[in-house]
Amino acid sequence: MNAPAPGTLHLIPVSLGDAPPERWLPAEARTLAGQLDTYIAENAKTARAFLKAIGTVRPIQEITIHTLDAKTDERDIAAWLKPVAAGGRIGLVSEAGCPAVADPGARVARAAHEMGIRVQPWVGPSSLLLGLMASGLDGQRFAFHGYAPVDAAERARQLRDWEQASARYNQTQMLIETPYRNAAMHAALLATLRPTTLLCVARSLTTDREWIKTLSIADWKRQPAPQLDKQPTLFLFLARK
Incomplete structure (x- = not known):
């Protein structure tokens, strides 16, 4: 008797x-996401909010949601995927945007490949790509760093190192910050980077509050500070040689 064909891990973007x-x-x-009865997510509450927004075939309380974080054991991931290897299907969602991109979901995708499970990515919003697209900065060479250090001195050193790499390789540098510290990050970028370096601020992408602007550091200093508090924001910069 032939073994059942392996199932599919669906990588589904969220808002x-x-x-x-x-x-x-x-x-x-949206239709596919509403049909799945099992998910892997970083936060069950926000995953349920996503499912409520798109609509589901079965009641949300009947949908299984496995919680994933950086400390999740590989054996737990394998156990979640075992029914999929036997022909089932499961969804993977992130806290924001595309799963498995700057996200612990990458571990799930890797485990699926190791188990012979099909991995299917679905089209949806990626703040990194949307911000890069709109920035006008170099879209062929870029690096995403996640968060800069919180300590002011360490942060300044790190920003200068990234700026040097940007100038050396003509490479766009991308980073994020905890939303309530966005204003402090913006001020640090203006205080640390060279006057000629181009900085793009991309706020609340895909929402009604979306705002994207690219200026040199010198020009940013002549502008009123943007309103970034408590809004998801991506910072991108490119040093001019």
Whole structure:
């Protein structure tokens, strides 16, 4: 008797903010996401909010949601995927945007490959790509660093190191910050980077509060500080040689 064909791990993007699902997720992906009865997510509460927004075939309380974080044991991930290897299907969602990109979900995708499970990515919003697209900075060479150090002196040293790499390789540098520290990060970038370095600030992408602007550091210093508090923001910069 032949073994059942392996199932599929579906990588489903979620919203970057408060916006209707039809704005950021194609209809086919919404339909598929609403049919799944098992998910892996960083936060069950926000995963349920996503499912409520797109609509589900079965009651949300009947949908299984496995919680994933950086400390999740590999054996737990394998156990979640075992029914998928036997022909089932499961969804993977991130806290924001595309799963497995700057996200612990990458471990799930890797485990699926190791178990012979099909991995299917679905089209949806990635703040990194959307911000890069709109920035006007170099879109062929870029690096995403996640968070800069919180300590002011360490942060300044790190920003200068990234700026040097940007100048050396003509490489766009990208970073994020905890939303309540966005204003401090913006001020640190202006205080640390060279006057000629180009800085893009991309706030609340895909939402009604979306705002994207690219200026040199010198020009930013002549502008009123943008309103970034408590709003998801991506910072991108490119040093001019």
